[in-house]
Structures are given as structure tokens and as C-alpha cells.
Amino acid sequence: MTRSGASHPHAAAPPSGVSSITPFRRLMIALSLSSLGHWLSVLALTAMAGALTRDRDFQGQAQVIGAVLVAMLLPAVLLAPLAGALAARLDRRLTMIGADVLRFALLVSVPLVDSVPWTLASAFLVACVTLLWIPVVGACGPGMVPEELRDDARRAGRLAAYGTAPLAAVLFSILALIASGSFKAAERADLPLYVTAVVFLGAAAAVAALRELPTRDEAGFSAQSAVKLVFQGLQPERTGAGQAAGQGEGQREGQAARPGLHGLALALVGVSLAGGAVVAVAKVYAHVLGGGDAGYGSIAAGLSIGLAFGAFLGPRIFGPFSRRRLLGLSVLVAALALVAISLIQNLVVVVFVSGLLGLAAGVAWSTGNAVASEATGDRERSYRYLGAVALITGLLAAAAVPPLAGVLGDHHIKLGGDSAYDLDGAGLALLIIAVLGLVAGLVSYRRLDDRRGIPLLPDLAAALHGNTYTLPEQVEAETATASRAVLGRGVFIAFEGGEGAGKTTQSRLAAIWLRDHGFEVVTTREPGATKTGMRLRALLLDKETTGLSDRAETLLYAADRADHVANVIRPAMDRGAIVVSDRFVDSSLAYQGYGRRQPVGEIAQVNSWATAGLVPDLTVLLELPPEDGLGRITGQADRIESEPYDFHDRVLRGFRALAEADPDRYLILDASRPQAEISREIQDRIRAILPDPIPASTEDITSTFPAITDA
Ligand SMILES: Nc1ncnc2c1ncn2[C@@H]1O[C@H](COP(=O)(O)OP(=O)(O)OP(=O)(O)O)[C@@H](O)[C@H]1O
């Protein structure tokens, strides 16, 4: 049984316009070229290692190629903070141009020197230079756009940095095809190296043409140790000496209370291991399957194209499906794809199944990011954490899988009669990693699953149709709950949104409309609906209240809410009234969680206790850009309204994330539209949750609908 997800009449369009800022656009061109060079250099240097070891046995060749990958990943794991600190002291333009020219020179030198040690050394040096380049671009980009476009700028940067990977793989395959038809075996790896070098030269020229680079004085450099990020996990960040001294216990409790985060780490490791293992042996595996370097490039292309599609399409296709379930499932699909890659020894099949593995990994990446952001309330930090887990797992895969393939060696398995099955070392190593991935997938699915008892297949099928699956007995129970509303159980409707979005206006309009149709309605608000609440409101919103810690603020809002539920909401609902509240728990999740960057999961727990688990039957989310909402407010801004734009922007995004995570409970509306239009949509939705819907025809016939105007 399914029910429709919340209607989304207004999908908050991200502010557009970064591409119209010429210096930023030019920087993105330079970043795209440099990133293209980076991805090409990984393929070209590993191909060179393969060419230089072509006379060695499988084991020797796999190990040298694995060593090149390790040399290219190790600096990012060990030296990122050092490189960040160094880059911050250097001139930005010179660093970027110098880094590109250096990479050009290193790549040209590799075929000229033509030795394994120099190829390894160059791989390491190219990666070190890349490490200097990355923080400079990271620091320049956001400074070139206005504050409100910073998120867009970050997204554009990530697209340029990662979106070029599939292009690089396709280009490499084409170059490898050309080289195989034109050069001797010993020289076939040279062409991709020279082309990569030229791409870096192009990136240097693009930076040289960029006159408007911010100077070195501006802040914005950040490069954290991947190891530290992984060990720190998604624990709340310690921000002060007091916290460090006194809150260890609380943090441990918080971590344990955040459901699914252990499953999250395991899922990320599982999927990165599967992807990393394919990359680690793709070169030798393609050779075993008779594909040469073009085959190697095709496997990389399959993987990276799948990854891009998965990351982009996953959240769109599986919209209403539980993200936690989806994360566990995508790890299982990636591991199963790896089983197929290891056993079906046909290059074309391997390329396509690599695409499937990439697709699953992309879905896991975007879903993992959403799950982590939801738990921490900090998208950037979650993103960095995911990147660090993928990097370290990739490094381990590159270091361990090729030697494992060599040690395992080839196996000739007799299947009875004349038939036999050949399983080479690479295939066997991939099979072992696939089994590990399956275990990680199963355990993480169990730990992450937040819809236990709901069968998976109908749930998935409903999600693909844009709906959320509901058990028949659940629907009956919900209908019965609604029916009891007029018989003594009440209905609870909350209005949420940023400052000046129109919550007070719309909650009043809804209440008038409901009363007009005979319901007992209690309108209320947070904070400050009770006597104690009014004192808390004064304390919380008074600008004289300075130095209030984020945790104390959260608890004061929760205290107001506890009093509100116990003395106003519950009693009204118990006598069957409809309660309409201007703000409820989601305000704390959005303001104190996303706005103040505190863990959303922990705030939800505190509030669940404070409200004895009360959840609105419907939450109307009024979305309005902060500048518009704050512009609507007349009079002095209070303590929260006075927070910077960034804060209110995080709050807006926080509300959206909450609504998207539970679409059935929300009605998301574009609050910039005329009041009457908004209130009409709210009435339609309220009608649907009332036990005895007010027939629209009644209104038409009797014209009882009051002419409501804003007082
Ligand atoms: N749809 C609308 N279009 C234009 N103005 C509106 C709209 N809805 C409300 N307003 C006006 O915006 C101002 C703020 O509205 P309202 O007090 O309802 O917002 P709010 O979300 O409750 O604000 P706050 O966060 O301060 O509680 C009021 O002057 C109101 O008349």
C-alpha cells in the first residue's frame, strides 16, 4: 500500500549566477584542465609502469602498478596539512602556474628517463605538487563570488574537480587505441603522458590569463589530515578548553546515541574498498582479459561514468526511499558487481559491470553524505569525512590488492568432464574483496535500516513511483488516529520556516478557517506560550543575553517546549482540539542544529524526551530566502534575527533537509507567493489529514469560507 509523498510545489532553486562571474568562470576552466590532467596522470603513469614491467611476471607487474597508485595517494594522506600551510604562505598565482608547469615537466621526463624508479618518484612528486595546488584553488574560488553564492561556487568546484574523471578515462582509452596502432609496445605509454603534460601546460596558461586572483593575504586555506578526520569520525567538534575538559562523557553518550553512524563508516569502507580494488588491478586485469591500455581506460571510464551518474541520479530516482536503507543496499550492489567482475572474465562485461559498481558507489557517496549531514548538521564536515574515508580505503586497496593478486596466483579449476574454469590472481583477489564488501554491506544495512519490518521490495517499488510504502495495518492505524481527532485525540499542526516567512500569518489564517468549519482550534507558538515560556522567550531573544552557550540555548528552547507540550498542547489535544503551533521541534533542529552546527541527532533526542515523543501530524514549511524574510521584519532585530546571513542560510537548508527526510509529514511551500494562494494550499493539505474532510463542494455552495484578510 502506498501513499503520495508531500507535494513540493516549490523546489527551492539554488541561486544561479556563479558562471556569470568571469574571474570565477576562468578559475573553473583552469581547475577543469588541471583536474583533467590529474586524472589522466593517474592512468598514464600506471600505464607507463605496466609498459616498463611488461617482461616481468604478473606478480611483479601488479606490484609496480600498485606502487605507482600508492605513490599518488600517499601524499594526500600524509602531507595535506603541511601542503596547506605551505601554500598559504606562497603567492597564489605563482603557486598555481608553478604547480602546473612542474607537473608538465615531470610527465615529460617520465618517458625520456624511461625507468621504474623515476616513474615511481614522478608519481609521488606529481601528487605532492597537486597537494599544493588544491588548497590554493579552494581558497581562491569562494573569495571570487558573493557570500550567498559560496555554496554554488563549492558545487561548481567539485563538478570541475571530479566531473573530469570520466572525460580523462575516455580520452586515455582513445589515446591508448591510437598508440597501439602507431607505436611499438615499449613506446605505447608515452603518448598519454605527453598529452597529459600538454593539458597541464594548458591549465598553467589558463591561470596566467586570470588577472583577478585574490592575493595571498586573504584567509580561506584549509587542509586537514585525512587520518585525523577518520579517527575523529563524526563526533561533535570540540570547540573550547571547557568542552575538552568536561564533556568527554557527554560526547561519548552523544556518539552512541546517534543511530547508524557506525553502520555509515562501515558502508563507506565497504564501497570504497570495492571501487579501490577494481582501480588497483584494472591495468593488469585488462591485460589478462586481452584489452591492453584501451581496455584499462574503458574499465576506468565505466567506473567513473557510473560513479558520476550514481551520485547525481541516486537521490533523484530514489527520492522517497529511506536514505539509510539505500546506503546499505548500494554497498551490497557494489559488492555483488565486484563478484561478477571477478568471475566473468570477459572485458566487455567487466567494463559494463564496472559501470554498475560505479553507479552503486555514486549512490552510496551521495546517500552517505546526506546521512552524515543529517546526523551532524554540517555538510562540509561530512563531505570531508567521506573524502578521507574513501582516500584511506583507496590507499589500502592500492597497497594490498595487487600483492594479494600476485600471492594468490592463477588457478585452473576442473569443472568435470573436459570443462575447466581459469581464475587468475587478480580475479581471485577481487573475489575476496567482494566477499568482504558483502559482509560490510550486510552489517551496515542491518545497522542503518530505519524501516525494520517494512518489506524491502515493495518499499523500493513504491519509491521508484515517487511514493512511500506503508503497511496496510499502518494505514489503518493512521486512519483510526485521524478519526479519533474529533473524539478526543486532537490533531497537531506545526508551522515552520525562517524569519518573516509568514508562519504567524498562515497559522492564523488556518485557525480561522478551521474554526469557521466548526473545529475547536488552539493557536499557540514557540517560544513563549506559557508563563514560564514567556520568561524563557525574553531571555532567549533579548540581545542583552550574551555569551549563552549553544548547548544552553538548545536546552532552554527544549525547556520552553516541554512546558508548552505539558501545559498547552497535550491538554488541548486530549480534549480533541486541533492545535496549530507557530514553530515546534524542527525549529530547534534547524536553528540550533544546522544553524549553530550542533549534532542534529542529539538535539532530536533531547527534544523527543522534552515532548514525550510528540510529533506533529502535519508540518507546514514556509520557505523564503533569508534576505527576503528578514526584509519583511519591521522593528529591532532580536538576538537570533541578528545572526549573520550564513546562519539563516544554514537554517533554511536545514529545514529543507528535514522535510526531505520525512516527506509525508511536510508540506513545503514557496513563501514568496501571495498569502491567499499559500493559505489555499495549506487548507487543501489540512483537509486531507482531517478525519471528516470538509468537502470543497460545501464551501462552494454555502460560501461559508470567510473573507480572510491580514489584520
Ligand atoms: N506571502 C506573503 N507575502 C508578503 N508578505 C507577507 C506574506 N506573508 C506574510 N507577510 C508579511 O511578512 C511579515 C512577517 O510575517 P509573519 O509575522 O507572519 O512571519 P513569521 O514567519 O511569523 O515571522 P517571525 O519569524 O518573525 O515569527 C508580516 O508583515 C506579514 O504581513
Ligand SMILES: Cc1cn([C@H]2C[C@H](O)[C@@H](COP(=O)(O)O)O2)c(=O)[nH]c1=O
Ligand atoms: C522555537 C525555536 C525558535 N528559535 C528562534 C527562531 C526565532 O528567531 C525566534 C523565535 O521568534 P519568532 O519571531 O517567534 O519566530 O527563536 C530557535 O532558535 N529555536 C527554537 O527551537
